[in-house]
Amino acid sequence: MPTSQYDLVIIGSGPAGSTTARFAAQQGLKVLLVDKRQELGAPIQCSGAVSRHALEEVGVTPDEEFIHEPIYGFGIYNEKGERTIIDYRRLKPDEYGAGEGQKPLGYVVDRRRFDRYLMTQAERAGTEVWLKTEGLGYRPNGDGGCEVFLRRFNQDITVKALVLVGADGLQSQVGKWAGLRTHIKITELASCLQFIVDQVETEGLLEIITGHEWAPGGYAWVFPKGHGYAEIGLGVIPTMTDKNAQWHLDQFIHQSFFKERFKNSRILEIQGGGVPLASPLRTQYADNLILVGDAARHVNPITGGGIHTALSGGQIAGHFLAGFLNEGTPPTAQNLEGYQNHWLEELGNKMWKLYDVKTDIFRKNDIRERDALLYQTMASYFSPHSEYKKI
Amino acid sequence: MSKKEPVIFVIGWNACINCGVCVAICPQEAGFISPFDTIAVDRPCDIACLLCEDICPVSTITHKPA
Ligand SMILES: Cc1cc2nc3c(=O)[nH]c(=O)nc-3n(C[C@H](O)[C@H](O)[C@H](O)COP(=O)(O)OP(=O)(O)OC[C@H]3O[C@@H](n4cnc5c(N)ncnc54)[C@H](O)[C@@H]3O)c2cc1C
Ligand code: SF4
Ligand code: SF4
Numbered sequence: 001m002p003t004s005q006y007d008l009v010i011i012g013s014g015p016a017g018s019t020t021a022r023f024a025a026q027q028g029l030k031v032l033l034v035d036k037r038q039e040l041g042a043p044i045q046c047s048g049a050v051s052r053h054a055l056e057e058v059g060v061t062p063d064e065e066f067i068h069e070p071i072y073g074f075g076i077y078n079e080k081g082e083r084t085i086i087d088y089r090r091l092k093p094d095e096y097g098a099g100e101g102q103k104p105l106g107y108v109v110d111r112r113r114f115d116r117y118l119m120t121q122a123e124r125a126g127t128e129v130w131l132k133t134e135g136l137g138y139r140p141n142g143d144g145g146c147e148v149f150l151r152r153f154n155q156d157i158t159v160k161a162l163v164l165v166g167a168d169g170l171q172s173q174v175g176k177w178a179g180l181r182t183h184i185k186i187t188e189l190a191s192c193l194q195f196i197v198d199q200v201e202t203e204g205l206l207e208i209i210t211g212h213e214w215a216p217g218g219y220a221w222v223f224p225k226g227h228g229y230a231e232i233g234l235g236v237i238p239t240m241t242d243k244n245a246q247w248h249l250d251q252f253i254h255q256s257f258f259k260e261r262f263k264n265s266r267i268l269e270i271q272g273g274g275v276p277l278a279s280p281l282r283t284q285y286a287d288n289l290i291l292v293g294d295a296a297r298h299v300n301p302i303t304g305g306g307i308h309t310a311l312s313g314g315q316i317a318g319h320f321l322a323g324f325l326n327e328g329t330p331p332t333a334q335n336l337e338g339y340q341n342h343w344l345e346e347l348g349n350k351m352w353k354l355y356d357v358k359t360d361i362f363r364k365n366d367i368r369e370r371d372a373l374l375y376q377t378m379a380s381y382f383s384p385h386s387e388y389k390k391i
Numbered sequence: 392m393s394k395k396e397p398v399i400f401v402i403g404w405n406a407c408i409n410c411g412v413c414v415a416i417c418p419q420e421a422g423f424i425s426p427f428d429t430i431a432v433d434r435p436c437d438i439a440c441l442l443c444e445d446i447c448p449v450s451t452i453t454h455k456p457a
Binding site: 043173176177186189191192239244245246274276 | 408409410411412414415416418420421422424428442445446447448449450
């Protein structure tokens with residue numbers, strides 16, 4: 001088989017990869033997007049909360065194909081169950097609500113449908129997509145491009161590209177191929193478990209429960225999941241507890257101030273995953289290579305949210321690479337640093353600030369002090385008067 | 392640092408939820424992965440930091456001497 005030549009080969013079709021692909025293809029690049037899965041987004045490793053603004057910013061129309069339920073605000077709880085409600089239906093009734101002319105603040109999406117939808121948009125923009133295709137390695141070949149080694153339905157295939165984009169999520173191997181320092185500290189990776197449940201009432205709010213007692217190093221959540229279902233989950237930092245996430249979730253459901261509310265809950269699905277509450281990678285580029293999304297640790301270190309940052313990061317990467325390659329700039333590490341600088345300016349510097357805020361909270365040794373600070377920070381983060389610019 | 396003895400991992404597949412957290416925390420070089428998105432189980436790990444065991448949300452990773 002002759003070796004095909006692409007401008008971009010993108011490994012991983014999550015929100016970061018497919019958005020990079022869509023913007024790059026729209027601007028005329030020849031793009032190959034590969035994913036090892038047979039069904040994108042499955043098994044689900046995400047709760048799916050994303051703001052409407054995050055979708056609109058990258059030109060994604062909220063579509064019932066992927067929306068489980070609209071969201072109108074937040075309920076932030078401290079360890080005792082006292083809460084701050086930030087309901088935009090009450091704060092800004094002219095804008096937010098379910099009525100005519102009103103809008104939701106955000107959505108809980110089904111990641112299986114969402115990821116497929118985003119991939120379809122990339123495909124319609126001209127991207128070639130290969131599923132059941134695993135990225136195995138890459139090698140800069142000295143003439144300005146690189147070779148990318150893939151395995152598709154058991155067949156080994158080598159393709160040529162100018163730039164390889166690692167959008168391969170939290171377990172990212174692409175950065176390791178290039179020898180980048182991608183390691184996450186054990187103190188900064190939350191181990192998460194969640195149940196989709198029946199028989200738990202919700203009110204169109206994302207509920208976030210803070211407190212060391214329930215989720216040491218992280219927080220617990222209750223999200224509406226559509227069809228009358230809810231999602232109960234939590235993330236813990238392994239060095240802050242002797243127990244695993246499963247034990248903590250069991251405690252939260254059966255022993256917390258919500259035990260009455262959860263009393264009749266029935267588990268419909270079990271999901272897990274890891275959330276890096278870390279800083280972005282210091283180096284997200286190498287010769288013929290950049291990283292985007294979770295692979296570059298583009299995750300909000302306070303909320304753990306990574307969909308918005310994956311989408312915006314994808315847009316930044318797609319635009320940058322299109323401009324860059326359309327001008328014929330050689331994709332050396334030195335030149336690709338421009339991507340990271342651009343990203344820092346648009347998004348990254350804000351994430352570094354949030355990382356500092358997060359580090360200050362978890363540096364406190366006194367549990368009560370830390371609990372109080374986390375509760376306060378979460379409550380002010382989601383308020384309309386937030387001093388933190390939303391990402 | 393004292394040299395750790397290499398280990399081989401055993402994953403209780405019945406409890407594994409394919410969350411990939413064990414791979415995410417693993418400092419091994421690229422490719423120390425099983426076809427099920429967990430750390431590799433078919434060859435020894437000579438780093439043996441056991442972070443993968445610590446972080447597994449359902450504690451389904453154990454090891455034996457390689
Ligand atoms: C329990 C949990 C709850 C979460 N809840 C939220 C939330 O409510 N809101 C929010 O904003 N964020 C949430 N996140 C974070 C969010 O899921 C991630 O930040 C987001 O998915 C990152 O997108 P991505 O495109 O970078 O990577 P991913 O979505 O992980 O996509 C990576 C893709 O790469 C593919 N891939 C990997 N390796 C290869 C390879 N070698 N070859 C080919 N393909 C490969 C994978 O199959 C996958 O499709 C949550 C995370 C967890 C674990
Ligand atoms: S012991 Fe450490 S290096 Fe070995 S597989 Fe587990 S996490 Fe990776
Ligand atoms: S961390 Fe545990 S549950 Fe998750 S993939 Fe690894 S072995 Fe399976």
